[in-house]
Amino acid sequence: MSIKTEKSTPTPGFDPVRRKFLSAVAAAAGVALAPGVMLYGITKSNSAAARVSGSAVSSNVRWGMLIDLNRCDSGCDDCVTACSKENGLQGHGRPATDAQWIRKVDVTNPQTGASQSLPMMCQHCADPPCVDVCPTGASFKRADGIVLVNKHTCIGCRYCMMACPYKARSFIHESLEDQKPHAPRGKGTVESCTLCVHRVDAGGQPACVEACSDTGGGAMLFGDLKDPDSEISQRVAKYATQQIRADLGLDPGVRYRNL
Amino acid sequence: MTRHRALIGILVIALAGLAVASHAADQQNNTKGVPFPAIAMGQGETCVEDTDFMRRNHMDLLDHQRDETVINGVRTEQHSLKECINCHVVNGPDSVPVTVSSPQHFCRSCHDYAAVSVDCFQCHASRPGVEN
Numbered sequence: 001m002s003i004k005t006e007k008s009t010p011t012p013g014f015d016p017v018r019r020k021f022l023s024a025v026a027a028a029a030g031v032a033l034a035p036g037v038m039l040y041g042i043t044k045s046n047s048a049a050a051r052v053s054g055s056a057v058s059s060n061v062r063w064g065m066l067i068d069l070n071r072c073d074s075g076c077d078d079c080v081t082a083c084s085k086e087n088g089l090q091g092h093g094r095p096a097t098d099a100q101w102i103r104k105v106d107v108t109n110p111q112t113g114a115s116q117s118l119p120m121m122c123q124h125c126a127d128p129p130c131v132d133v134c135p136t137g138a139s140f141k142r143a144d145g146i147v148l149v150n151k152h153t154c155i156g157c158r159y160c161m162m163a164c165p166y167k168a169r170s171f172i173h174e175s176l177e178d179q180k181p182h183a184p185r186g187k188g189t190v191e192s193c194t195l196c197v198h199r200v201d202a203g204g205q206p207a208c209v210e211a212c213s214d215t216g217g218g219a220m221l222f223g224d225l226k227d228p229d230s231e232i233s234q235r236v237a238k239y240a241t242q243q244i245r246a247d248l249g250l251d252p253g254v255r256y257r258n259l
Numbered sequence: 260m261t262r263h264r265a266l267i268g269i270l271v272i273a274l275a276g277l278a279v280a281s282h283a284a285d286q287q288n289n290t291k292g293v294p295f296p297a298i299a300m301g302q303g304e305t306c307v308e309d310t311d312f313m314r315r316n317h318m319d320l321l322d323h324q325r326d327e328t329v330i331n332g333v334r335t336e337q338h339s340l341k342e343c344i345n346c347h348v349v350n351g352p353d354s355v356p357v358t359v360s361s362p363q364h365f366c367r368s369c370h371d372y373a374a375v376s377v378d379c380f381q382c383h384a385s386r387p388g389v390e391n
Contacts, residue, residue, distance in 0.1 A: 053334075053335060054333055054335045055333070056327075056331035056332065056333060057331055057332040140330070142330070142331075142332060143331075144332070148329065150329050150330065151382055152325060152326075152329065175381070176381075176382075177358065177360075178358070178384060178386075179382065179383065179384045180384065180388065181341050181344065181383070181384040181387065181388050182341075184382040184383045184384070185382055186381040186382030186383075187381060188381075189382070197332065198334070201332045201334050202334070
């Protein structure tokens with residue numbers, strides 16, 4: 001039994017207050033059914049680095065990203081290059097179907113002519129539509145907010161690709177060899193940005209963020225949105241930031257500033 | 260006639276010698292008279308579990324570990340496929356680690372013998388990290 005307690009913005013047909021109430025009832029019932037047995041342990045850990053090796057990810061953490069578009073240059077695609085290198089993504093000269101975990105999008109205001117460039121990838125929603133539509137449960141959200149595809153259960157139906165409003169997922173059409181050991185990927189499964197989950201689990205940050213601060217404009221900031229002391233939380237609290245298509249109520253973990 | 264006897268004697272001795280030699284070779288490779296797969300040894304002193312246990316249960320350990328890793332983010336090395344691959348690496352004639360496309364590959368050497376096909380390597384790397 002999994003209990004979801006994250007706060008989220010309302011969506012049609014989804015009532016967070018009701019869900020919270022049901023969760024509370026379920027938790028109370030769980031304790032009452034087995035007196036003396038600790039069914040739901042509550043541990044409070046503010047820092048992600050506190051996660052002991054071998055312990056499961058915790059919902060006390062929510063990984064997120066803040067991207068400052070004033071620092072994102074239209075001609076720069078260091079984040080895209082770093083992502084491909086890190087995860088062993090190779091094109092086959094077929095842009096329509098080649099794997100794409102992160103891409104640069106240029107947007108122009110037709111009224112004023114002002115244009116901006118932004119990196120677009122899986123937004124790691126709190127209420128991800130890709131998870132809602134997955135028939136096998138392969139598309140799932142980890143306790144710490146990272147949305148992933150469990151390729152062991154993915155049947156390649158691509159419903160999630162249809163459901164994602166950010167066009168963040170791709171399907172692997174070709175047989176692959178010599179994948180990166182930390183990024184298994186194979187024909188017939190859907191994939192998307194993993195927020196470099198192998199790095200995050202080791203206490204690091206995603207490859208795109210690292211590349212952006214090393215050689216790019218330093219526009220990307222990665223951190224724990226639930227830790228009030230983290231830099232990302234403080235910046236999000238201080239400055240006006242935007243979620244793309246916030247009207248859908250998906251509560252993406254990726255936020256943009258100066259959009 | 261004596262020449263023929265001598266020739267037959269020499270032939271008998273030679274055949275006996277061959278038989279003894281081939282029997283000795285047989286005993287080195289296989290003690291029970293049935294063919295066995297040639298399995299490459301791992302690099303460490305011992306495997307993470309007893310060999311007998313691993314032969315019967317490695318698939319369950321891998322299954323359990325894969326769910327722990329993907330869903331719960333537990334990336335310990337004890338029963339991870341990645342560490343199996345790192346330790347049981349087999350180098351080819353060019354001293355580059357072989358992929359699962361080679362019959363010498365650790366997993367394949369036994370799975371070919373047991374006629375068990377696995378699809379792990381449709382997604383997972385079958386040799387330690389290679390720069391693309």
